Amino acid sequence: MAYSLEQLQIFAAIAKAGSFSEAARQMGRTQSSVSTAIANLEADWNVLLFDRSTKVPVMTESGRRLLREAHDVMESCLLLDGHAQSLGEANEARITLAIEVPYNVLMPLLLAFAQQFPFVDLDIRNSLDGDVSAQVHDGGVQLGVAFSQPQYERSIGFVQMGKLVMSHVVAREHPLAAPQRVSFAQLRKHRRLAFSALGERLPSSEYLAAPRCWRAVSYTAMLEMVKAGIGWATLPRTMILRELEEGQLVELRLEAYPNTDWLVAVDLLWNKGQRLSAGALWLKNELANFKVREKDSAGLWTAF
Incomplete structure (x- = not known):
């Protein structure tokens, strides 16, 4: 594989602009450099991407089919860059969260986290892994959402969510x-x-x-x-x-x-001595401000 990401970008730019010259102008390149990049790409793939028999080159059927895959490759490269940047900003690749309450209660916030930190994975634990406060105390999980207990270990920080x-x-x-x-x-x-x-x-x-x-x-x-x-x-x-x-x-x-x-009250739990990454800190702050409430049997909202 001798072709480059730059060649794919030029290929996509020509397809969008409709001509070699317009693509070169939009990219701030000379037309000859754009033509050379496409000629080299065609040689690498051993396929004709543009029909040059007319005054304005026309994309071939092979070119149209390969363009879709070229866009996929460029999209993957963007995701790779974003992932690398996320790791470079000291975001952990994985955050552990223990949830004792029904998951549907927290879905809006988990969706917001997925959009805010697309490259940080959540490892969600449940009751199968033991008491949530004990998991937080032992460092097995970074954050926990659980039904309130009358007393926690001193290492546990908590705030009531509702x-x-x-x-x-x-x-x-x-x-x-x-x-x-x-x-x-x-x-x-x-x-x-x-x-x-x-x-x-x-x-x-x-x-x-x-x-x-x-x-x-x-x-x-x-x-x-x-x-x-x-x-x-x-x-x-x-x-x-x-x-x-x-x-x-x-x-x-x-x-x-x-x-x-x-x-029954619901608490957010964390270990006071455990340092949190940017993603975990964001999640902690959002959970602390997230209000857990529902309508009771009389149709009234539960108080915070």
């Missing part, structure tokens, strides 16, 4: 779906489905203990088991709106809290 509604739900055919109000005693008579990563860490979750309890490492698994009627569960309301609207799931109204949704 609150999510946790809904106690069952399938519409489940026995608990019938009563208007459900007591803690009634809950304990039926199988509970719990999110493994949280255990009993959430405030007031001790009231929801049950003798029979199945644990799952993902909200998706819990949702499917609830829909199948295996038991009752406490799920983030934001991820079950469709199931509630369609009547697949029924929200339980607890006798002890008849008019109150269970609100």
Whole structure:
């Protein structure tokens, strides 16, 4: 491969300008240098790119087909330059982020990050990798978004991002779906489905203990088991709106809290002693200012 990126740029410039002379003028080159570059490119590829039998050279069918690939190569070179510049500006090639809350809550911000730092990869961890605050404390992840805990290690910096509604739900055919109000005693008579990563860490979750309890490492698994009627569960309301609207799931109204949704705060976590790259620092600042909120069962927005 003897041809150069410069030759491809000249090739594309001629195709866009419509003539050798106009392309040379736009590029600030002599017409002879442009003609020579194309002649050398044709020799390298052993194909005729322009038909010179007319007064104004016309691109051949082979030229038109190769032009598309030339544009792809030039686009790849631009991406390569951008990637190199990103690394040269001390942006890490990869940032680790642990997310305990439903992912859909953070999608707008993750999309903004992808646009702002197109060459920085995100390694997203979840509950399978252990407690989020422990991952941040140990340095396994740089940033974490998790349900608030009453106490963190001293090394952990945190800021509250907002609150999510946790809904106690069952399938519409489940026995608990019938009563208007459900007591803690009634809950304990039926199988509970719990999110493994949280255990009993959430405030007031001790009231929801049950003798029979199945644990799952993902909200998706819990949702499917609830829909199948295996038991009752406490799920983030934001991820079950469709199931509630369609009547697949029924929200339980607890006798002890008849008019109150269970609100759980969401925190952004970071290790105070860990230096963050430009990309990670941008993500941290944006997460700190990102407001996590949703509508509760009464249709009102949760407070910050």
